[in-house]
Amino acid sequence: MKVVIIGCTHAGTSVARQILKTHPDTEVAIYERNNNISFLSCGISLYLGGTVKSLAEMFYATPADLEKLGAQIHTQHDVYRIDVAQKQIWVEDLNNNRKFVTQYDKLVLTTGSVAVIPPIQGVSLPNVLICKDYADATQIAATAQTKKHIAIVGGGYIGVELAESYSNTEHEVTMINGLHPLLSHYVDTDFSTAVAADLTAHGVNLKLNETALKFDSDAQHVYIQTDRAEHQADLAVVCVGFRPQTDLAVGQLQLNADGSLHVDRYMRTSDPDVYAAGDAVAVHFNPTQEDAYAPLATNAVRQGLLVGMNIFKPTLADIGTQATSALHLYGKTLASTGLTLARAKQHGFDAAVAKLTDNYRPEFMPTTTPIDMRLIYERKTHRILGGQLYSAYDVAQSANLLSVCIQNKNTIEQLAFVDMLFSPYYDRPFNYLNQLGLTALEQEATAKP
Ligand SMILES: Cc1cc2nc3c(=O)[nH]c(=O)nc-3n(C[C@H](O)[C@H](O)[C@H](O)COP(=O)(O)OP(=O)(O)OC[C@H]3O[C@@H](n4cnc5c(N)ncnc54)[C@H](O)[C@@H]3O)c2cc1C
Incomplete structure (x- = not known):
């Protein structure tokens, strides 16, 4: 049996480990676009705030670790097309741009999520960053040395964690958050207000109910035009959420309205030989008994483990999540x-x-x-x-x-x-x-x- 895994952060690593632990004779081929695997993004604010001393500590597996278990791991390889009817994937080796096609018996999509980049003019300027993976982490860490005034756009948990870390390390912080109260996905208004008070008490300059409309920059500064004012900073970090990275599956597999992959309780997609886990898929959200998008590492590792347990035969059903x-x-x-x-x-x-x-x-x-x-x-x-x-x-x-x-x-x-x-x-x-x-x-x- 040849299993191909696309994407190797938390869900992909979990799938590979479980398959190779229980069925070591399986041929497992992993394709990962980045040059690293298993980076814990929660380490970005921990490193910035000085709690952990090196970003390198935030990897819990290396390609060599998975190779030792028996996987063939291809980092810096981008999968740009899949054909579930033919059981084929198209891959580009990003080291030399060589393209090739390979077959699978079972395919696992653990392609995760990408940061939502709002359609705002100037959002791709060099001093406007996003916060998702190791490459972003290194940019955030490097710029923190020289950039003193940071604007954070988005008041979800990543924006709030970054605001804390920057404000604890002698940075001036402006947080711009429109539409909803801070952390509104997780807490109701009175806790949101309490968080705002704690941020303010630690010097974070909150600009609530303001929506960013446009970024401009010169050599020193970034200028953020909102619907109410213009704010100046040395650097902006945009943290307005994540969306599932499922472009490969369009026209091939059933997708939900939000673009996440639909999977059943055994992590099977609409094709019987394709499984999926992590930020690319919807979870079963127990409070509503409906599918929901809840991109969390907890869901990714659990679902990855379930793929590994169910890929040979349906064994253990997912019990859903509360997105705790x-x-x-x-x-x-x-x-x-x-x-x-x-x-x-x-x-x-x-x-x-x-x-x-x-x-x-x-x-x-x-x-x-x-x-x-x-x-x-x-x-x-x-x-x-x-x-x-x-x-x-x-x-x-x-x-x-x-x-x-x-x-x-x-x-x-x-x-x-x-x-x-x-x-x-x-x-x-x-x-x-x-x-x-x-x-x-x-x-x-x-x-x-
Ligand atoms: C700053 C930050 C802090 C966080 N903190 C927490 C926390 O404290 N607790 C928590 O539970 N969650 C946290 N999360 C969420 C958590 O990181 C994600 O839920 C988790 O990374 C999802 O893992 P994944 O494997 O599904 O997807 P991803 O981490 O998105 O990884 C997908 C991988 O697939 C690769 N890939 C995608 N498409 C292709 C392709 N076509 N070809 C080859 N490779 C491809 C990508 O390069 C990527 O490496 C945090 C996220 C961020 C950004």
């Missing part, structure tokens, strides 16, 4: 899972939010820390749809617990009374998540139907 995520902001953790209240309402749920701020452990302990919590639930069924936590206490694993609750269709009653440990070192007799469930219960008991 967290970011670290000036010593605080912001963690979220599932739907925000706004998105729940957009999806037609009669949803409500329970809000609680409570110390994580008793006040008689030498220290304690408050946690701001939000629980989104469906009023009719009391099913939990989402959760958000923001605190100087590490609440990341609590978002994971709420993720499990959503996965298992738990209710606010079950969260209120689920068994959790008590020790004053860690929490109160009712853990703070039990308390959040109880708050939702009390709210429903007194709410009008």
Whole structure:
């Protein structure tokens, strides 16, 4: 059996490792356009902020590692066409521009995503960068040495993480964010406002409700024209989201309206011999029970593993995702899972939010820390749809617990009374998540139907 994998970051690496672990006799040929594999993009802001000392630490596999497992790995090879009927792919070796065609028995598309580049005049100027892969990371790291005033366009989690790292390293930062509140995909407005306050407190100059329309530049500066004003900086980084990189599949495989590949629970595309995983595909989003686009490394590695497990025969079905995520902001953790209240309402749920701020452990302990919590639930069924936590206490694993609750269709009653440990070192007799469930219960008991 010859398996061809196109793209080798997280999903592609995960597929190759799993296949070669369980079926080492398989011929696995990997084609990757870049000269590296497995770069962790989360390392960009960690390096910029000084938490990790070298970008080289952000690779967890090398081509040689996969070769040792038995893969043929072709970096700097671009696949520019596929034909699923003929089971062929067309490849260009970017080292010498040699083009060739090769056959497969099974094809895996792990082509990932590309940064959305808005159709704005001047967006391709040299001092306007994007933030996605290792090449972008090296440019961001190099320019940080000389460029002192940075404009970040886009207030999603990548923009916010970059703003933190630049502002912690003696850069002047202007963040321009139009249309939606900061991090609106992950949190509701009050947490968005709290994040804005923390950014402002650390010197980030926020320009909210402003849409970038045009970039101009001279040797020193970049000028960003928005619908309200013109801003000047030394460098702009555009972080307005990602879209699936699925051009190869157009006319060959079923695509969703947003361009992501449609896959079933066994990661099969519409062609029985073509599988896909990672940012190129839609995920099954459990809170809505619908497909959604949620480009996260977590989804990519899980789906890659599933491709490796299912490619020989359907073995294990995907259980879907809550798109749980967290970011670290000036010593605080912001963690979220599932739907925000706004998105729940957009999806037609009669949803409500329970809000609680409570110390994580008793006040008689030498220290304690408050946690701001939000629980989104469906009023009719009391099913939990989402959760958000923001605190100087590490609440990341609590978002994971709420993720499990959503996965298992738990209710606010079950969260209120689920068994959790008590020790004053860690929490109160009712853990703070039990308390959040109880708050939702009390709210429903007194709410009008
Ligand atoms: C700055 C940043 C921070 C992030 N932080 C987090 C985080 O903290 N947690 C988290 O869960 N997620 C995070 N993510 C998201 C995560 O990086 C992505 O979800 C993940 O990279 C997806 O992996 P993938 O393998 O599906 O696709 P990609 O990483 O997009 O890789 C696809 C690969 O396919 C190659 N390729 C595509 N087309 C072809 C072709 N035709 N021929 C040859 N090669 C091709 C590309 O060169 C690329 O290397 C972050 C992303 C960014 C940009």
